[in-house]
Amino acid sequence: MSFEIYLIGLSEEGLLSGALKALERAETILLSERILSLAEAVLPSSLHPRLKTYRKLGEALSQLEAAEEQGQSVAFLASGDPLFFGIGKRLVERFGPERVQIFPALSFPQLAFARLKIPWEDFFFVSLHGAGATTRAFDLHDLPGLLRLYGRLCVFTDPQNNPRKIVSFLKERVPSEDLRIFVCEKLGYPEERIVGGRLSEIAQESFRDPNLVILTYDGPGRERGFGLETSEIIHPRGLITKDEVRAVVVHKLRLPERGIFWDIGAGAGGLACEVARALPLLRVFAIERHPERVAYLHENRKRFGLLNLEVISGEAPEVLEKLPQPNQVFIGGSGGKLLEILEAVSENLSKGRLVLTLATMDHLSLALEFLKSRRLFRELLEIQVARSKPLGEHIHLRAENPVFVVVGEKG
Template sequence: MTEGIIRVIGVDQQGEGKVNESMLAGCKAVVLTGRFHCCLPASAESLQRIPISPLTGAIESIRDHLSSGDVAVLASGDPLFFGIGKKLIKEFGRNRVKITPAVSSLQYAFARFAIPWDDAAFVSLHGRKHHNRVAALLTRPLTAVLTDNINRPEMLAAELLQFVGKNDEMMKIHVAENLGMPDERCVSGTLAEIAAMTFGNLSCMIIVRNEVSNSSGKSSFGLIEDEIIHSRGLITKNEVRASALHALAIPANAIMWDIGAGSGSVSIEAARMQPDTLVYAIEKEEEQQHNILANIARYGVANIQLVSGGAPEMLAGLPRPDRIFVGGSGGNLAEILRHGADELLPDGRIVVSAVLEKTRKEAPEILYQCGLKVDLRQIEVRRCCYPSGQTTTFNPITLIVGRSVSR
């Protein structure tokens, strides 16, 4: 006897109409949530109704009923868009699952605000945890978010606001609440405005980053010194910066500390290269802090947070890092490296840029004593203009690289 198939039927978010009788023909049971009972036609009275929660129990019931016929599963919107479709295909295989989608809540949300969404990124926090979710929500031009009672729009806005601080104007937030219901509400505002509101459990959030004219057409890597706001020539030179970023080998969805960030040149390039990475730029000099903020605004990089103050004291409370770059230590090299090594995540790296001979001698030993694998790279930069032949030679820089051992 041929076993039945699973008919996954998307239910319109607007709650308009009932499921077509033909979609349920041959079905022996239907899996659904309580709010979808009203969507069943009168002819479905004879079908056994199986609650979708708990999901493990629902799947076992589906398996039992397939031997006698088809099973219908009612799901919100498009079952393949952060829905149950993926789970059912994994459990039963593609050949036994037939999907009939409806319009999703996010499609309706984009329509409400008249925002084209063909280039949007999508994040679901509905019943899910997302590693490094601040970066996931901040760093794309257009991001749509499915929220829940734990991750409500005002909570997310407050979390993002805490990270971006004064750069709140870099984005606009749209929230669609209770779509298709009598108490539907659609509002738009800044992070601060949305954070001050209260929303229900059924909300969609759209984050629109403002376009930054200064960053258009710029490669994500390879900014030159004249393109980065800095003071008195205090900037990590192009060639050294490139080598440092190579040594850091920053992965996606990482946390990075840039200690003694100066003008923020390393932070800016790291943030642009890996937009899903959060970069904490720690800098104690007020002039350089202004430069960092100016460069963040110039290039529209929302995934950098300025931490005003010195290290190691300002490192307390920061998320544990995957990568650490030390461009300046303010005389606290040993304390910074020991604290950094203690906090470094498995497979992490610390890269120290050493201008002084004292740093070049002390940093490798400190990192080694902290249990890291250490190597040194000396960089000597000489630039020559053509055809004049004018040559500029810079002081040699040593990069000390410490790698944590996987635990």
Template sequence: MTEPVHVIGMGLGPSDLTASHLALIERATVLVGGKRHLSYFGQTRALKKEISSPVSGVLDFIEQNMAAGLVVVLASGDPLFFGIGKTLIARLGADNVFIHPNVTSMAAAFARLKLPWQDAAWVSLHGRENMSALATAMDDRALLCVLTDPKNDPWAVKKQVDSHAYAWQMWVLENLGAPEEKVSTMDAHTDADTVFAQPNVVVLQKGELAVPSGPLRLGTPDNWFVHEKGLITKASVRVLSLAALELAPDNILWDLGAGSGSVGIEATLFLPDGFVYAVEKNQGRVAQIKANVARFKVKNLSIFLAELPQGLTDLPRPDRVFIGGSGKNLGQVLDVVATVLNPLGRIVVNTVLMETLHPAVSKLEEKGFRVSLTQAQISKSRNMPWGRRMDALNPVWIIVGKKGKL
């Protein structure tokens, strides 16, 4: 029976290899790896094959030699983190490949900085034009590891950082695990002639939000609001939802499951004589709403910390209700809202879940509302080296319930 190919992650270098890794390498009939990795094992008796382009030739070689004995492949870092592991599994089949994970450059970078990284995200710019992905990640996440290359180097990352609404702490980690390893911060005082050694990775940690580039407006850019992990009604959907509410100047609006408060805050533009009551159950998001209210100097909005539908009957009766989040309590929330909503009022529910769509429509119709549906399927352009392509956002259902006859 043919033994599976063993793919060993080298971590940051030979010192990260365990005794069992070294025993496999010593027993190997064929040893495959990059030139630098093979140089560490010049004394082994195995037939050596350097990984070079095209990789298909290396895969052919591995497949042809599997029957001859143990084939060991040496990979940088962790074989399944931007390594050759995925390619080998696709070619040979999962049963014919055994992966030995090791320390990744991402793990090592956060270890050097002593930063917990369970909530971190990564973006790879290595061999790809992916700045739009970095921009999106910076909007949504607070801690990032960026994999670079000679073209998409730390200076290219810094251009993106400098154009962002938030201030960022930026570190560059060069030659991780090597004797010449270097960790440095990068800021406005970094010498413009600095050249960073390859390989390197960049770590970004989000700081304070900068002053908005302009006043509150219809379709206020998402990154002007304090929010977390993309949990915000996106600007394009926000515009459609506000249109669906058909706000009058003196309306009372309830913004339920308010999140970052973006819908309620933007609604105040249309309520010079009205008021918004934002209800949110998460203490952290209540803090975000407060920060956003302060940023945009909103005067006609109050915030309530509550688990819906608790506390709703204590609020002034609404003319309009926007429900951006209520979880499994949506039916109970609609029961309350339908009862207290003023005559000729409107309820707008946003959802990305099919499981929410039918219950919401059924409950509104059960309460005698006239219901209409809009599915918003938004795509945004993404720059490519030779032009643009479109990236689709999650489809959103906008459910409108109208009370009484107009």
């Protein structure tokens, strides 16, 4: 008999037509220890002697490679649909589609939504399982932005990214009243359980594997776009980056869709809110030392539903040590510590851009000298805006103070 893999989805509802015949042809039946009890309940007892369990996927792949060398056929049992965030993709890529026959069962999400009686065509599926094992892999920090983007998420967990950890993380970032959560545990098993409610209601619950988390978000922030006006942002009079300057700064930053962005000296959050609103999957850290402005930052974050914006109250550069490494940085205020902040940023910045706005020649000179000495300097602009104002029955232009925009780049 030639080498062949029968990849068979398993659920308590039974096997797909043809799967039982494939199992009978297989010389060995591989399966994870996690689904052994389910397999013994579903499969005929005559097949039990051929069951061979593994703890880690690497063990199973080694056994498949050995079977390939010996020309043996192997059945590989997996839960649900193996091609939906499962082992199917990896086996097809490794051994070739001509060597793999697939017999799916009902997937975990299908069972979950059927139990909950919720239509699922508009849900976005997220895998936290294996942290990077698939091309659509996300991590825990992407969840707030994904909630803004899609509103409805179905999250595949693993022992590290478990429901309790997800709930603990979201409690600090998403208003509990705007988010409903369901945890579906061991669906298809005799001991299956579904727990639903608000974050605060299930924060102390523990759940067994396998489980699935379903999130529905009904708060603000679903709008995306660029072009917030100063009048839309709550701020103390005069203490906000003007609309036109924000537009130039955002353009010069060349922000990625995903990554880390620091806004140092964020004030009331004009630029941070602009960026977070336009790029929901970008993690935006707004750093501000003045308590009054920090309060404005929190108000604006809540007003626009910017779940991907994190407000950091404290003084730079000291608070920067605790933040994740940025891809891009904006410095809009320095509190008299411009050189210290530039030093910290130059050490922490990965390949990416640093943009500063400066109002005085003294600060401009300091910034240029520093960036040139580190070979980071890229560009200097002066922005001079004149606004239309009424003059009797006529309109005239009134000039505002010029602003210097300095662009640096690393890598």
